Amino acid sequence: MSPERVETNVDGRRITISNLDKVLYPESGFTKGQVLDYYARIADVMLPHLQNRPVTLKRFPNGVEGKSFYQKHAPANLPDWICTSNVPSANDTRSPIEFAVVCDRATLMWAANLAALEFHVPLWHVAKAKPSPTRPDYLVFDLDPGPETSIVECCKVARWISERLGDEMVYPKTSGSKGLQLYSPVRRTSWEIANQRAHELAQAIEKDHGDSVVTVMRKNLRTGKVLIDWSQNSPSKTTVAAYSLRAGPSPTVSTPVTWKEIDACAKSGKATDLRFASDDVLKRVEKLGDIMEPLIARNKSGRQTR
Numbered sequence: 294m295s296p297e298r299v300e301t302n303v304d305g306r307r308i309t310i311s312n313l314d315k316v317l318y319p320e321s322g323f324t325k326g327q328v329l330d331y332y333a334r335i336a337d338v339m340l341p342h343l344q345n346r347p348v349t350l351k352r353f354p355n356g357v358e359g360k361s362f363y364q365k366h367a368p369a370n371l372p373d374w375i376c377t378s379n380v381p382s383a384n385d386t387r388s389p390i391e392f393a394v395v396c397d398r399a400t401l402m403w404a405a406n407l408a409a410l411e412f413h414v415p416l417w418h419v420a421k422a423k424p425s426p427t428r429p430d431y432l433v434f435d436l437d438p439g440p441e442t443s444i445v446e447c448c449k450v451a452r453w454i455s456e457r458l459g460d461e462m463v464y465p466k467t468s469g470s471k472g473l474q475l476y477s478p479v480r481r482t483s484w485e486i487a488n489q490r491a492h493e494l495a496q497a498i499e500k501d502h503g504d505s506v507v508t509v510m511r512k513n514l515r516t517g518k519v520l521i522d523w524s525q526n527s528p529s530k531t532t533v534a535a536y537s538l539r540a541g542p543s544p545t546v547s548t549p550v551t552w553k554e555i556d557a558c559a560k561s562g563k564a565t566d567l568r569f570a571s572d573d574v575l576k577r578v579e580k581l582g583d584i585m586e587p588l589i590a591r592n593k594s595g596r597q598t599r
Contacts, residue, residue, distance in 0.1 A: 318542070
């Protein structure tokens with residue numbers, strides 16, 4: 294075997310990893326080996342956010358400054374122990390798409406070895422004996438700061454949403470890039486109702502805070518405002534998973550945060566207060582555990598398919 298390819302055992306599964314010294318984040322010098330190490334160490338808290346959900350991988354074979362692509366279809370050489378799920382195509386004339394489903398640490402490491410830096414999942418999970426997509430598990434509000442705004446303004450908008458839904462029903466995390474994402478659990482709700490509810494709440498906040506909030510994506514309306522993207526509440530849409538790395542100058546992470554941290558960032562006006570790199574997140578988890586775990590507990594997942 295080439296010295297650049299190493300066979301290793303991950304929880305009883307044999308996988309081959311390669312090019313560990315390859316730099317994937319040139320500005321910070323963060324290597325593929327460090328990416329694999331991060332995902333191996335974060336797996337215990339990340340996996341519950343991935344399990345039973347068809348995953349879309351965003352791959353960066355030549356690092357974050359090279360070309361990237363989204364991979365939905367499970368590759369042809371997929372190891373036979375990796376779980377998959379067939380999901381109807383958004384275009385009904387096409388065949389279903391066979392997605393990989395990240396069920397364990399070995400699968401997470403296999404995907405990371407493909408230079409999959411980002412893991413994106415839908416708001417629904419695969420359930421035994423139920424057709425996909427199933428009903429939504431969550432509402433999501435993707436807060437995206439426009440020009441002349443930052444995550445600081447997103448924190449203020451997040452508070453307006455929590456005032457309407459209740460702190461105990463809204464779980465925030467950073468996007469790992471510029472904004473915030475808020476999740477709220479739902480039960481036995483159709484996609485039409487979930488989408489309508491998210492849209493109505495976003496419009497109500499826009500009505501009350503029109504100088505700070507916009508609910509449509511038109512770029513000419515977004516300067517100085519935060520977009521509440523309610524349209525993510527669709528079975529075909531995905532959001533970046535909690536604890537996923539993001540492709541930027543440095544290995545930042547989509548990180549669960551507390552309302553106390555949200556308030557502190559809004560008060561300080563410092564966007565860096567809610568910027569977490571991989572090392573920061575590993576330390577946070579060691580101290581705090583997964584602060585989004587109660588969200589997972591509210592939605593019991595069905596069994597994955599193979």
